[in-house]
Every structure is written in C-alpha cells, then in structure tokens.
Amino acid sequence: MTSLVRLTPQQAELQERARRFVDEELVPHEEAAERAGGRLPDETVDGIIKAAVAARLHGGRHAPEHGGQGWSTTDYVVAHEQLGRNTNGLWWWVPDAYNVMTAGTPEQIDRYLRPALRGEGWVSYAVTEEHAGSDPSGIRATARPDGAGGWVLDGEKWFVTSGDVAAAHIVVAICEGHGPTLFIVDAGTEGLSFIDEPPFTHTFPHGHPTLRLAGVRVGPDAVLGGLGAADTLQQGWFTEERLGIAAHCVAAMGRLLEEAVRWAAGREQGGALLIDHQGVSFPLADSAADAAAARLLVYEVAQLADSGADRKIVHAKASLAKLFASEAAYRCADRAVQTFGGRGYMRTNVAERFLRELRVDRIWEGTSEIQRLIISRSLVRRGVRAVIT
Template sequence: MNQFALTEEQNALVDRVRRIAEEELAALSESGTPGRINRPLIKALGAHGLLSTLFGGEDAGRKAAAMDLCLLRETLAAVNTEAETALALQGLGSYPFLLFGSDDVVARWRPQVAAGDAVAAFALSEAGAGSDAGALELRAEPDGDGWTLHGEKCWISNGPEADVYSVFARTTEGARARGITAFVVPGDSPGLSGESLDMISPHPIGRVVFDGVRVGQADVLGEVDRGFTVAMRTLDLFRPSVGAFALGMAQAALDEAVAHTTTRSAFGGVLADQQAVSHKLADMALRLEASRLLVYSAASAYDAGAPAAEITRRSAMAKLDATETAQFVVDAAVQLVGARALQRGHLLEHLYRDVRAPRIYEGASEVQRTIIGRSLTRPAR
C-alpha cells in the first residue's frame, strides 16, 4: 500500500483493515459457498465496524468519504477479494437510498445494512440494457397511489438473494434516461423472484423477476423520472473505488511477481537479473502508481465537493485507467511466474479470474472513454 498523501488516521485505517482481513475475513471467505451470499462474512464486516465506516460512521451523515471508501476497497482487495466485494456490494446496493431516500427509508435500512444483517443489491442492468442504461424496459405501471413493477433485471450482484434492492424502472415511455425512477424494494416483496446465473464469480449474480411488485410513493428515491440521476451520482462515488479494488489486486500480483523473480534461480542467477524481467516489473510498478494517483485524485475531488461534471470525468478516468492497468499487471505477473501461476488455488490464478469483470461492470471501459470524451467536447461546442 502506497502511503503517499495519507493522513495518520487513514494509515491507521489501512493497518486495521489489513489486520482484520488477514486474521479473520480470509478464513470466513474460504468457508463460504461459491455463488451464494456469504452472510457470516458480511456479518463480520459489520461487527468490525467496516460497514459503518463505509457509511461514514455511526454518527455521520448519509455518506462516507470517497477516499476512505477507496482505502477500504484497495486494502481488502490486496488480502481477500471476496471480503472486498462483499463490502463493496453493501455500499453500491444501499447508496441510492442512503443518498436519495426519505428519512424513514434510511432509518429502516441503514442500520441493518451497516450491521451486516441485511444484504443490499443495485438493480440497474437488464439483458437488453447494460451499457445503455437509458434503454431500461422494467416497467413501473401506475397503480392507485403507487406503481407495480413488471419485467426483469439481469446480472445483478447479490440477486436473487438480497434483502433490499435499489431498483431502476421506466415510468415514462419513450423518454429514455429522463423517464426512469428509482425505488427501494424489499427482497421479500410479493411477486419478486429470480434465479442464480452461473458466472465466474464467488458471490451470487442473478436474474431478478418483478411480477407485479407493488411500490408506493414512500419507496421513490429522489424524484419521479429522475432515477437516472440517482444511478449516476451513485456511480460517480463508486467508480473510483472500483479502481481502488483493481489497484489492490494489481498490488498483490506485483508483490507476488517480485517475490518469485527475486528468488527463482535461472541462467546462473535469479530471474530478476534478466533485463527483460526487471523492465517488465518496472512497467508494472509505474502503471500501478500512476493509476493510484488518478484514483486518489478522483476521490479527493468528490470529498472536496467539486462540480458534478468534474467528479463524473475524474471518476471515469480513475475507473478506466485502474481497471485496465490491473488487467495488464495481473497478466504480466502470470507471465513472469509461469505455469505454476495457473494452477488452481494459486493467488495469481485467483486474481486472473477476478480482475476481468471490473472492466465491464459499473460502466465498461468503452463507456468511460465516451464519458471522458463528451466532457471534453461538449463545453467546446
């Protein structure tokens, strides 16, 4: 973990989280069932106060500092990716109602999610609306003083086992992003069902079906037809932290590559004596450090209250660069370590599987480039 520009309190947070991850969370993750929610792991995250930190602490307002969120995710990812993902999904699934929900909604769900008693999910993607979130087809049909939800969500992390969902549905036809409303939906709502999908993932990812699920005015997050803003503001906070997750994996891979190449005998010395190897390690370290600075910069801009357009641009840059860098670093580490890195159970084999998905979710790399490009060209017009 790079200590550049971190405060004494932030360094203490990093040290505490790493210790908890090494001493307890790693073992809990290994005892879980792949493809199912690991509730003991999530409960431990709550018991150690990590989920409260994610939400700004017990006595704080409705959100945490973006920098603290990034430090949490990077530190956990360097030790145990399952624990990192469990924490991150609690935040992603609950931040829409934490930021935009009524006081009653926050009072009901925040303590349960922070304690690890309720599992949250972010339900935006659909089979026909992944990168193009404005194409959502899940319908919210008027029903008295509320709506009924009809349709499906797909590739939903923690679905269909979550206890509470932040759901984005179409309330105005033909309006694309301007006709979407966000709702908070309990997981035991009548008409809510689903199935698990067989994905390369240790946590559940599923299809969630809404067959006349009833929601009322009190369940609306933000304003009617303004749900796209709810989703984007949530992603502005979480995209840099996806980059932080990627940094943690990349750092673990680099550390493994250095340890191997400085101890493996070859050609009359050790592998690291070979210029091709030492230069590859240098490139890995260089890109990792540059990405870390982008992530920290985006988090700092969010915490400083920068204009929304700047936050969006910086978040996209951080997520794009860090996830692409992590893919490069992990792949390079596998190449340097060789065949043993692909043995089932090896750290790099695990990272090689886990590092791919962050380049897709919460906006694929191509979407991030579009966001960055538009931020440059729109003002010029």
C-alpha cells in the same frame, strides 16, 4: 515519506486498520472460497462480518447517524486500497449499501439502510436489462399506478449482484410522466421470481441472477428519492462506484507485485534468479509503473471530490481512473501469471484468481468503452486541460 499522496494521521490509522483486517480476516479464506465456488460456511461469514464491524469498516461513506463511518472520498479510497488486496471478492462481506439509499425516507433508512450497514440484510441494485446495458435509455421495466396510490411493476433485470440473498431490491423502472424511478421492493413480494442463476468467470460470495417482476404491487412508500429521480441519484452512485473499482484495482496491483516479486526474487532457473532475467523483471517494472500511475490518479480524483470541485469534472476524472486502473490491473495480473509460470495457472495461486476476477472491472459500472465515451465528450465540453490536469 515516499509518496506525494499525503494521508492525515487518521487516514494512516484507517489504512493500517483496513490492512490488518484484510491480512487477518480475508486473505486466509481465499483458497477455501475458491475451492467452494465462492461460498464460505455461514460461521466463517459471520466471523468476517463481526470483524469488519469491530474494525469500523462497515458503511464507510454512510452517515454515522445511519450506522456508517462518515468517510470522506479520500477516506473511502484509503480503505478500499486495502480492501481490494484480497481475491474471491471477500471484501464484499464488509457490510455496506449503495449510496442512493441515503435519499431514503426516515422509514426506508430504518427498514433497509441501518440493517444493511449492520450486515443484517443485503439490498441489491437492479438497473440492467436484456436490451439495456451500456445504454440505460433502453430500459423497458415499467411502473404504473395501481389506482390506490401504489404501483405495479413489470420487467426483467439481469446481473442483479446479491439478488439471490438480498432482503430487498432497488429496481429502476420507467414511470409514465416521470421517467426512470427507483423503487425498493422486498424480496419475496408476490410476482418477483428468479428466472436464471448463471455461473460467472469469477468466484464471488453472491450470485448475479436474473430477476423477473410480473405485476409486482408496491405501496407509495416504495419510491426511493422521488418520482423520476433515478438518473440524478445514479450519477452520484456511478462516480463513487467507479472510484471504488479503481481503488480496488490499485490494491490488486500492489498485492500482485508483492507476490510476484517475492517469487521471482526467490526462485532460481537457468543458473540465475528469475528476477535476474530481464524477460521476468521488465514486465514487473511495467507493472510497478502501472500501479504507481493508477494510484496517483485515484487519489487525485478523491481529493478533488473532497475539495468540492465541479461534479462533472469529478465524474469525468472518475471515468479516467476506472478506465486506466482496470485496464492496468488486468495487464498486471497477466504479467504476474507469466512470472509464476505453471504455478500461475493454478487456482490456488493469487495471480490466477486475480486474472479472472479483474476482468469484470472493465465491464461493470460502465464498460471501458463507455468510460472512453464519457472522457472523450468531456475533452470537448469541459476542455482538455480540465480533464488532464
């Protein structure tokens, strides 16, 4: 026993299963993915999806009756602490779906959630707009009654991850008299179009295109979770996603340290091993401190969530975990690049790829500044001790 984080025998088995999947099915494809701008051949992707399903890693948090694994929050962190050990976002191929889908009607679950968890149909999530990023109160997309029980959607959504391949999009629109509401819109519905497909810093399996909705007609059955339910449903989503990002950052730090230490302990320069130069070893020690502290924080939040703690405290602590882990992981990647020297600047090197890829973890699902806002408000509203102990 080397850690206060105690896993049950089932969680230890899940950890081992996820680690094996990442080492055998994802890591070997990293370089090819990098050279292909993130897009792997269809047969490779099919193999990854089949292996993920065989390893029972798909639909982690979703209910078994919907085709998921029914993981607790701690199980989810255990798995994602492994899934984040690869670059190029290859873990994204493990079939899953946003947790707001559980609010779907039985028909929506059959039509969208079950296929998504089998890896047969992506569902994207479109909240952000040109003038509404950190502040979603600026959302301008609208939903107006079509007079026949359905709705007409208009608006523009930015950065729609997997929008380019999705079978359907969850769109947030303001419904007069009800407020922000989630709608599921099938890809290809008349009036939907992509108006931009920008390149991004990372190489990712899917794009993040800009989606336009111009007079898109949907039926009453497109409403997800009820009229005006978007904000409440998204609260739960943010907590899970932020914790997932933090777990991925912990995973990245572990991988970066393993690779950098192996290199520094094997390469000789100036008559000594790199690791024997304090200029090299001290930054690695700092990275170890960052990784260990972030890991404890992530597991603490997960265990609090599982123990039924106050949701607002869990929300604030998930922000703490995301803020600290994402900033720490970026520092670790930068130090690892320096450890590898010129090799660390090659895209074939794991540290170079992580340095680019980890940057977005300080931006999506709420920027670091937004996490600081949530935390600082909680310090006042919930009290300092509730936030830090």
